[in-house]
Amino acid sequence: MVSMFVLWFIVFIGVFLRKGWVIPLTLVTLVWTLLLLRLHMTDPLPLNF
Amino acid sequence: MDVKSAVDTTFSGANAVRISRLINVLALFALLGVLAGSLHLQFGIGEQPCPLCLIQRSGMIGLAVGPVMNLMWGIRASHYALSILAAMVGAAGSIRQILLHIEPGDPGYGPAIWGLHLYTWALITFVIAIIGCAVMLLWDAPFQEKDQGIRYAKSWFRVVALTAIFWAFAYLVIIGISVIPECGLGMCPDDPSNIAGVGDFGGWLAVLSVGVLALAFALAVVVNQKLSDIGEPADVEY
Numbered sequence: 324m325v326s327m328f329v330l331w332f333i334v335f336i337g338v339f340l341r342k343g344w345v346i347p348l349t350l351v352t353l354v355w356t357l358l359l360l361r362l363h364m365t366d367p368l369p370l371n372f
Numbered sequence: 373m374d375v376k377s378a379v380d381t382t383f384s385g386a387n388a389v390r391i392s393r394l395i396n397v398l399a400l401f402a403l404l405g406v407l408a409g410s411l412h413l414q415f416g417i418g419e420q421p422c423p424l425c426l427i428q429r430s431g432m433i434g435l436a437v438g439p440v441m442n443l444m445w446g447i448r449a450s451h452y453a454l455s456i457l458a459a460m461v462g463a464a465g466s467i468r469q470i471l472l473h474i475e476p477g478d479p480g481y482g483p484a485i486w487g488l489h490l491y492t493w494a495l496i497t498f499v500i501a502i503i504g505c506a507v508m509l510l511w512d513a514p515f516q517e518k519d520q521g522i523r524y525a526k527s528w529f530r531v532v533a534l535t536a537i538f539w540a541f542a543y544l545v546i547i548g549i550s551v552i553p554e555c556g557l558g559m560c561p562d563d564p565s566n567i568a569g570v571g572d573f574g575g576w577l578a579v580l581s582v583g584v585l586a587l588a589f590a591l592a593v594v595v596n597q598k599l600s601d602i603g604e605p606a607d608v609e610y
Contacts, residue, residue, distance in 0.1 A: 324423060324560050327430045328548030331437075335541050338441055349437055349454050353461045356430045360465050362559065363423045369475045 327356050388513035392447045393522065393533065396439040399504065400536040403436050406497050407543050410490060419482055420554055420564040424469040428494045429547055431462015435501050436540045443533045446519035452505040459498040459505070466495035523599060530599065534592030535585070542584045 330352040337345040383391065410429065413419045421429065438455030442448065469491040473480045480489045488496075508514075522533045554564055 324426050324555050325548060325551045325557055327426070328433070328544060328551060331430065331433045331544055332548060334437060335440070335544060338437065338444055341445065345441070346450060346454065349434065350457070352430075353434055353457055356427060356434070356461050357464065359559075360424070360427045360461075360468065363427070363562075364468065366472060366562075368471045369478075370471065 324359060327352065327359060330355060383511075384513045385517065388511070389447060389517050389519045392508065392511075392514040393443060393525065393529070395508065396442045396447075397529075397533050397536055399501075400436060400439040400443075400540060403432060403439075403497070403501075404536065404539055404543065406493070407432055407540075407547075409485070409493075411543065411546065413483065413490070414550065417483070422469075422481060422564060423555075423560040423562065424465050424472075425482075425490065426547075426551065426560060427465035428462050428469075428491060431458050431465060431498065432494070433540075433544050433547070434458025434461065435498070438505070440537050440540060442521075443537060444521045444523075446521045447514040447517070449509060449515055452509050456502050456505045459501040463495055463498040463502075466491045466498060470495065527596060527600060531589075531592050531596045534595055535589045538588035538591045539584060542588055546584070 330348065334345055334349050334352060337348060381387070407429070410421070410425070414421060435455050435458045437458065438451045438453075441451040441454070445451070469481065473489070482490055485493065522530050525533070551560070554560060
């Protein structure tokens with residue numbers, strides 16, 4: 324999970340250096356975060372609809 | 373001057389940029405307050421973050437990217453859009469964790485603050501952020517200026533804004549490094565074992581007051597001085 328924060332670290336460095344790839348990399352980081360969330364969705368929710 | 377003209381003058385042109393920047397700095401400090409609370413629980417009390425908590429922290433850091441870019445690059449709609457998307461990702465983690473503990477009688481995960489668990493507070497933060505960004509997007513005036521960020525802002529404001537930005541960066545580094553001993557380079561355990569905290573008072577001092585804030589402020593003063601030495605073009609109004 325440290326990879327999420329490594330990606331955010333690179334995003335911040337890109338912001339400081341005014342790099343054009345910041346917005347695409349931010350989107351990639353958000354998708355990666357969502358993927359990690361999905362991988363952790365192992366327990367069923369206690370909902371009985 | 374009638375009231376409409378006075379309002380138009382106050383909330384347009386260079387003023388619109390100044391007000392937007394101020395709102396962005398305040399939002400960034402509010403977000404840092406929330407992150408400081410979670411770091412206080414981690415280092416002060418010893419409550420290690422769960423995987424879903426880390427997902428929400430990632431959303432919080434993503435949320436901070438919008439204001440940081442607004443301050444450093446200039447006010448842009450795309451920066452608010454990034455914050456909205458980050459808030460949605462973070463909210464997905466919060467909602468998942470709320471639903472896991474939705475059953476009556478479930479004590480929830482971790483300590484409750486003012487009756488609500490951290491993941492519930494996180495969801496409230498993300499929802500407020502989405503509403504806040506939407507409200508800022510309704511206001512066209514700041515986007516009509518060719519704002520280039522705080523590079524040419526007044527010195528005192530630049531120091532305050534840079535302090536918030538470096539503070540956010542420092543928290544990102546602390547959070548990132550603290551994940552390694554807990555999870556290594558892979559996935560984190562679902563229910564991490566807690567560590568011995570440094571105590572309530574010590575936790576706040578270590579994480580918030582003395583270390584990080586002082587470092588961020590010192591760095592902001594140094595960078596501000598460098599920017600002052602460069603000077604500014606004559607045509608910049610704000």
